[in-house]
Amino acid sequence: xxxxxxxxxxxxxxxxxxxxxxxxxxxxxxxxxxxxxxxxxxxxxxxxxxxxxxxxxxxxxxxxxxxxxxxxxxxxxxxxxxxxxxxxxxxxxxxxxxxxxxxxxxxxxxxxxxxxxxxxxxxxxxxxxxxxxxxxxxxxxxxxxxxxxxxxxxxxxxxxxxxxxxxxxxxxxxxxxxxxxxxxxxxxxxxxxxxxxxxxxxxxxxxxxxxxxxxxxxxxxxxxxxxxxxxxxxxxxxxxxxxxxxxxxxxxxxxxxxxxxxxxxxxxxxxxxxxxxxxxxxxxxxxxxxxxxxxxxxxxxxxxxxxxxxxxxxxxxxxxxxxxxxxxxxxxxxxxxxxxxxxxxxxxxxxxxxxxxxxxxxxxxxxxxxxxxxxxxxxxxxxxxxxxxxxxxxxxxxxxxxxxxxxxxxxxxxxxxxxxxxxxxxxxxxxxxxxxxxxxxxxxxxxxxxxxxxxx
Numbered sequence: 001x002x003x004x005x006x007x008x009x010x011x012x013x014x015x016x017x018x019x020x021x022x023x024x025x026x027x028x029x030x031x032x033x034x035x036x037x038x039x040x041x042x043x044x045x046x047x048x049x050x051x052x053x054x055x056x057x058x059x060x061x062x063x064x065x066x067x068x069x070x071x072x073x074x075x076x077x078x079x080x081x082x083x084x085x086x087x088x089x090x091x092x093x094x095x096x097x098x099x100x101x102x103x104x105x106x107x108x109x110x111x112x113x114x115x116x117x118x119x120x121x122x123x124x125x126x127x128x129x130x131x132x133x134x135x136x137x138x139x140x141x142x143x144x145x146x147x148x149x150x151x152x153x154x155x156x157x158x159x160x161x162x163x164x165x166x167x168x169x170x171x172x173x174x175x176x177x178x179x180x181x182x183x184x185x186x187x188x189x190x191x192x193x194x195x196x197x198x199x200x201x202x203x204x205x206x207x208x209x210x211x212x213x214x215x216x217x218x219x220x221x222x223x224x225x226x227x228x229x230x231x232x233x234x235x236x237x238x239x240x241x242x243x244x245x246x247x248x249x250x251x252x253x254x255x256x257x258x259x260x261x262x263x264x265x266x267x268x269x270x271x272x273x274x275x276x277x278x279x280x281x282x283x284x285x286x287x288x289x290x291x292x293x294x295x296x297x298x299x300x301x302x303x304x305x306x307x308x309x310x311x312x313x314x315x316x317x318x319x320x321x322x323x324x325x326x327x328x329x330x331x332x333x334x335x336x337x338x339x340x341x342x343x344x345x346x347x348x349x350x351x352x353x354x355x356x357x358x359x360x361x362x363x364x365x366x367x368x369x370x371x372x373x374x375x376x377x378x379x380x381x382x383x384x385x386x387x388x389x390x391x392x393x394x395x396x397x398x399x400x401x402x403x404x405x406x407x408x409x410x411x412x413x414x415x416x417x418x419x420x421x422x423x424x425x426x427x428x429x430x431x432x433x434x435x436x437x438x439x440x441x442x443x444x445x446x447x448x449x450x451x452x453x454x455x456x
Contacts (some may be wrong), residue, residue, distance in 0.1 A: 004046075005029040006115060007076075009039040009053035009065065015081065015104075019052060022108040028115065036060030040068055048076050050099070050118045052111070055082035066096055077118035081106065093160075101160040109190050110163050144180055145328055148318035154310060155184065161308050162188040167260060167280045169305045172312030174285045174424035175360030179243060181312060182281045186239040191279055194238030199231050202247035202425055202436055209252045211268050214259075220269020232265050235278045244426060245282040245305070246291050247436050250298065257301045280305070286426055315357040315364065323349050325361060329368035330380065344371070344380045351382045359422030414442055 006028050008019045016032050023030045031046075033039035036057060043051070051069070055062035066078045077099035093101045099118040102110060146152060161168065162185045170178045179198065186196045204212055215230030231240055242248070248256065259265050260280060264273040282305045284291075291297035315321065326344055344352075348371070357363055371380040414432065421427040429439045 003029075004049040005031050007039060007042060007048045007051045008032045009034075009036065009051060009057075009062070010081070011035060011054065011057045015054060018106075019081075019111060022106075022111040023115065025108055026112040026115070036062070036065040036068075039065055040072075043069065043072065043074060043076065050077045050079060050115055052079040052081065052115065055080050055093075063093070063096065066098060070097065079114050079118055098160075100163070103161075103164040103166065106164075107190075113190055114163060144177065144184060145325055146318070146321050147324055148313070148321050150313055151318060151321075154312065155181070158185050158310060159188045161185070163190060164308075165279060166307045167282070167305055168308045168310060169288070170281060170283045170310045170312065171288065172285065173314045173358075173360055174427065175362030175422055176312040176314055177361055178283045178285070178312055179241065181310065182239075182241045182283060185281060186241075186279070189239070189279065191238050195235050196239050196241070197231050197235035198241040198243060200243045202244040202440070204248070204252075206249050206251075206437075209249055210255065213252065214255065214265045214267055215270075215274075216268035217270050220267075224269070227267075230265070230267065232259060232276050232278060233274065237277050239279040239281060241281045241283060243283045244285065246284050246286045246288060246297055247426065253298045253301050257298065257304060260301075260304050285424060315360040319353055322352050322357075322364065325364055326352055326368050329365050330372060333365075333369040333372045343378070344368075345382075348380050348382050348385065351385065358420075359424075363422050410442075411446060414439070 006023055008016050008023070008030055009032075010016050010019070011034055016034075020030060020032070031042060031048075033042055036053075037060060039051065039053065042048075051065075053062040053065055062078075062080050062082075069076065069078065078097070079100040079102065080093050080098050081102050081104060083104040100114040102114055144155060146155075158168075158181055168182075168185060170181055172178050182198070183196065186192060199212070201209075210216075211224075211228060211230065213230050213232060215228045215233055216224050218224055218227050242256075255266075259276065262273075263277065264275050266273055288297055288302050288306070292299045292302050326349065330344060352364070352367070359366075367385055368380075370386055371384040374386060375381070375384040414428070417428045417431050418425070421431065425436055425439055429436045432439065
């Protein structure tokens with residue numbers, strides 16, 4: 001197939017020169033246009049493999065250029081370049097059919113990757129289809145399954161902002177798939193060959209949080225018998241995911257803010273700063289803005305993290321995904337369990353559609369897995385989901401009877417609450433009226449006493 005030049009469109013000579021340098025370094029031929037009008041005239045006369053255009057131009061914006069190209073029935077892919085990283089603009093770009101959306105400043109590698117993807121997709125190569133029921137990521141990333149228009153738009157946005165170095169804040173209820181979206185972003189970025197390091201901030205004891213994140217030098221404190229490389233250094237040139245960021249101690253929040261602002265960290269006991277190059281993705285299942293208002297999270301850190309905000313909708317707001325996900329989980333767990341279960345009955349699907357799913361996709365998967373185990377045929381019926389029995393068991397578990405100790409009642413209440421919120425410690429602590437650290441200490445105490453519990 002013949003390779004045509006890339007058309008560079010922009011009113012700023014410096015930007016055109018930078019794009020020419022990037023394309024020339026990858027062996028592409030190119031032509032330039034200093035305005036949208038000039039670009040459209042060239043598109044009428046000549047063939048191009050792709051167009052890369054600035055969004056903000058006088059007289060005719062990049063959005064208008066793409067709109068007029070559509071009226072010309074042009075199928076040439078268009079890559080937008082902009083200094084405006086707003087979510088609304090990115091979503092609008094994807095809605096009208098942009099092939100990519102790149103933030104300034106950009107590297108040569110980012111431009112080259114965007115053009116490779118755009119031209120490969122046009123020529124029938126591998127691409128992500130957001131029109132099908134299944135949205136498939138590349139082989140290194142886990143599959144995200146949805147047909148919900150809102151979530152598909154979020155994933156398209158995530159794919160495009162992945163090429164920038166901007167910090168991303170992913171929020172949403174427990175079990176919605178926030179960590180999967182973080183992984184999706186990493187594997188669609190130009191850092192995908194570098195480390196992906198995920199850390200749950202709620203699991204960090206205050207005394208060890210700084211060392212876990214930033215590392216320590218030998219002899220810096222009792223027990224530091226050798227140098228430890230922290231999570232930020234482990235993720236260098238790659239992506240670090242900070243899950244449950246709202247639970248990070250205030251003292252560490254200040255050090256994280258410095259790392260984000262200055263791109264350097266200090267090992268505990270170190271005598272010189274260590275430069276880092278990492279993409280930071282923060283995840284929270286609580287509203288960080290409300291946490292700021294409550295004085296539980298630093299406002300300056302919130303704004304530093306909230307550069308690209310992404311909110312994952314709960315499963316109850318995307319009902320169309322429930323049958324799709326249920327079918328996927330039936331096949332997954334049916335194969336794993338060797339049960340031979342093939343499908344759910346219509347009444348079972350209706351039952352699933354009528355539930356609230358406070359635990360979202362994670363709760364749905366657990367329910368479907370239980371159904372595959374309890375069904376003795378090829379069809380899963382509503383009674384195989386064991387929903388009524390589980391509810392009855394939960395009610396019995398909190399029954400107060402004479403002779404029950406306060407400690408035992410406390411233990412049962414904690415386990416029941418964790419089960420009710422699908423093991424989300426933050427939600428459980430809020431419902432119980434205790435801090436997340438008190439809850440963690442209680443669970444550690446039960447574990448030391450030999451209490452069988454799956455919660456770590």
